[in-house]
Amino acid sequence: MNYTLNQLQIFLKIVQTESVTKASEELHLTQPAVSIQLKNFQDQFDIPLTEVVGRKIYITDFGREIAEAAENIINQVYAINYKTLAYKGQLTGRLKISVVSTGKYVMPYFLTDFMKQHTGIELLMDVTNKNKVVESLENNEVDFALVSVLPTTLNIEQLDLLQNKLYLVGNAKATIPHEINTTDLFKELPLIFREKGSGTRQTMESFIERNNISVLKKMELTSNEAVKQALLADLGYSIMPLIGIRNELHNNELQIIPIKGLPITTTWRLIWLKGKKHSPVSTSFLTYLSKEKAQIIQDKFDWYERY
Missing domain, CATH: 3.40.190.10 (Periplasmic binding protein-like II)
Structure with missing residues (x-):
């Protein structure tokens, strides 16, 4: 046996996520690098740690026992590091x-x-x-x-x-008629929503419901960055937290559209x-x-x- 601490950490993350792709994302490594380390680790055992059926990876019973042992080893390594630093008064x-x-x-x-x-x-x-x-x-x-x-x-x-402030945001090149009222405006604008379970989505929907607004729903995206890229591509508009669009406002790529009732503040x-x-x-x-x-x-x- 000649496995490394790095291999133990990678294998444990694969078991926790049940995915090489997700493990690579969380470890900030490339997928091929994670796959190679998994193979090198697996080759040291006569019993399979994982099985691949279709495109999905499954962890064997033996693999889960090894993962549990790996977690204990990693925790002991952390404990050694902590004790060393604590001894120095940190x-x-x-x-x-x-x-x-x-x-x-x-x-x-x-x-x-x-x-x-x-x-x-x-x-x-x-x-x-x-x-x-x-x-x-x-x-x-x-x-x-x-x-x-x-x-x-x-x-x-x-x-x-x-304070968290949410504004109606769109592409900087978009032209919005100043004389149109809020209700009519939202009927015209294709709105981009965050996914269900998002706090931004919850806040946005509360604003729409509270003001009895009918909206033209354009799409649903699973991250703030994805929504921002859609706005930059001029795919629609969204109610977004100000905190995430500083550079785009500074570079005149996005604009805040002033309307009654916004910003929403939490x-x-x-x-x-x-x-x-x-x-x-x-x-x-x-x-x-x-x-x-x-x-x-x-x-x-x-x-x-x-x-």
């Missing part, structure tokens, strides 16, 4: 955060200096849609979640970070389960945010506050 451990997809434009700025101050901390940040974020929080799989629409089914505590909030017993790392992060968030907003989001 704050160590993992900080696990689940972030709604548009929150990826927000959360990194509230993490940067904290991570630089504490190099012994390992950050695990999952970016996904709101439903999955709430699920990971409910299952106590993460320390914190970043959302702009609070879950109604969980007993939580929260720390407000930044708040980006860091939330956690009420009564959660925080680790030293997560306690330290909360203390840091409470002290520094105003300065972070001033330094990193001054452009945002002008809209």
Whole structure:
């Protein structure tokens, strides 16, 4: 046996995702690189770890036992690293955060200096849609979640970070008649929606329902970036968070279309389960945010506050 820690990590991720493609995406590796490492790892065992039926990969019972052992080994390696750093007097451990997809434009700025101050901390940040974020929080799989629409089914505590503003956005070359009213405007504009389970989709639909607006639905896309690219291609319009279109506004590629009732304003909030017993790392992060968030907003989001 001559397997490496890298191979154990790759195999464990394949088992967790049940997909070589998804594993490669989450590990930020190419699919061929992951496939090669899986083959090299598999070749060291006489019993199959995986089976491929059609185009889908299945994990054998033996493979799942190996994955469980691999996870234990990886955790022990992390423990050795943490103990070494702790012996040097450094704050160590993992900080696990689940972030709604548009929150990826927000959360990194509230993490940067904290991570630089504490190099012994390992950050695990999952970016996904709101439903999955709430699920990971409910299952106590993460320390914190970043959302702009609070879950109604969980007993939580929260720390407000930044206002979230959503505007009607379209291609900069589009011409919108100024005299048309809001109701008639939405009947004319092909609207692009986020997927079900998205917080942006929920906010957009609430606005439409609250104002009794009939809309021309054009398409449904599964990420904020996909919606933005569709707008850049002039495929339609969407109600989008301002936070994700800074460069496109600056480069005059997209425009904000002023209409009554917009922007919709919510708040980006860091939330956690009420009564959660925080680790030293997560306690330290909360203390840091409470002290520094105003300065972070001033330094990193001054452009945002002008809209």
